[in-house]
Amino acid sequence: MASGPLRISKRDLRRVEKSVDEVMGLGKEIRTLFSRYNDEEYDVGWEVDSAVDAFSVLSSRWTTEILATLYIAGDRRFNEMRGLLRGISSRTLSDKLTTCVENGLVERIVEDGPPVRVKYSLTVHGRRAGALLSPFVGYMKIYNGKIDGPA
Amino acid sequence: MASGPLRISKRDLRRVEKSVDEVMGLGKEIRTLFSRYNDEEYDVGWEVDSAVDAFSVLSSRWTTEILATLYIAGDRRFNEMRGLLRGISSRTLSDKLTTCVENGLVERIVEDGPPVRVKYSLTVHGRRAGALLSPFVGYMKIYNGKIDGPA
DNA sequence: AAGGTATCTAGTGTATAAAATGCATCTACG
DNA sequence: CGTAGATGCATTTTATACACTAGATACCTT
Incomplete structure (x- = not known):
């Protein structure tokens, strides 16, 4: 990679x-x-x-990050997100996912097992929000030097 | 109005x-x-x-709001912003403006008087960020029912 | 084969640290 | 005295670390 x-x-x-x-x-x-x-x-x-x-909706910590993760990485389970969002505690992730669900950005999908698994997925609204924010992310990548311009 | x-x-x-x-x-x-x-x-x-x-840069409270205010309303002075951002305390506005300046989004311009006045203005970077975020704001206006759809 | 231990899942509970807010106050000027 | 642009400080809100739970599978030992 x-x-x-x-x-x-x-x-x-x-x-x-x-x-x-x-x-x-x-x-x-x-x-x-x-x-x-x-x-x-x-x-x-x-x-x-x-x-x-x-x-x-966005201006509390981690909300945008959760949105971006699901937008970029697609549907993910709890601990997968925890791995991707380095530094987030499980407590915070749990709380923030709940508010994202309440705000209609994210859907909580229980896949019954065993083992029971829970995946999080963007709603249509969440995907639209993610899409509209992604040009900003693209620009910031350049601004933050994540991507080099041509030589 | x-x-x-x-x-x-x-x-x-x-x-x-x-x-x-x-x-x-x-x-x-x-x-x-x-x-x-x-x-x-x-x-x-x-x-x-x-x-x-x-x-x-955005995911702390009020940063996006400050950006949007300056983007929509143009250059503004401290207490003007306080009036537009209903509910923000002068303490918080002061702190947030400082971090916006540190992040290169906003410029603090002192107009020497008397009376000395301070205005805040978006930098080029801040204007770009604002522009890239404005389609999101437009979409959310509809989603939040700020604009009625057709009858 | 039974019992113990370990791991993976999706979280909670609780104490502490950090951030935001309200409200009072300050300084410089007219 | 009033205005502009803040700052100090106590309180409330939010985020974090860290420990812990529960249900299930899997491996390890005697």
Whole structure:
């Protein structure tokens, strides 16, 4: 298995940049689309409130990480996730999975045995959220030097 | 100023859905693009680590909210932000702004007076991060019922 | 073959450490 | 006195470490 920074070709970097540009353009488009619905002026307070609401699901530790793990790695069982999310305690993982289930991002699936196994899977909503966040992760990989640009 | 849920037409809802689908496809594309660089197999652990790193900046309370505020509302001063981020204490805002500055997302600009004023502004990196997160916010607006679907 | 030990599963219980919040206060300026 | 931009400190909330449970299988010894 490869590990650490990877080399990326000029051609592929351009592809990534293009993708990032598209998403950025899209964000702008969505923003203007929504703001158009305000008859009078752009209601900054309301927009900020919406954003705060949107992020409230994510903005406690480990929630994004759990989402990313299931998005990248697919359905996983409890201890598999614990292995992937290095440093998380089983107590915390248990609690956070519960809140993710309550928020409709994750589904808890019991496969009856013996042995009984439990797997966690993203709901449709969770997959959408993961997909929408993944360009951000892609950009941060470059910003954090996880991926080398071309020489 | 309009406030509360807004009405959105069928046509515009379809536009948003199409945008979301496109971005979702894009996320998948970026993902496979990056994974292609692993010679052997898809290194799930490394991918998850990268995602954890990417989110580590965001996954403490208020960081995303500060980012969104500056992205949506433009440059703001301390007490303006406090007004927009309802419920944040000045203690917490102060601390969080400091970490945002340390993470390179936000710039602290002192305008010398008198009276001396301090404004906070997104760096280029912060604007990029905000842009990449805004489609997520747009989607969550719909999911959270901030925008009504067509009748 | 019986009994003991070990392991793997998906978690809980509990004490402690770290983070966020409320509220009071400070400084510099007009 | 009021405003802007904070800071100090006590309390509450959240996260962590670490030990432990329960049901099942598997291996090891006498």
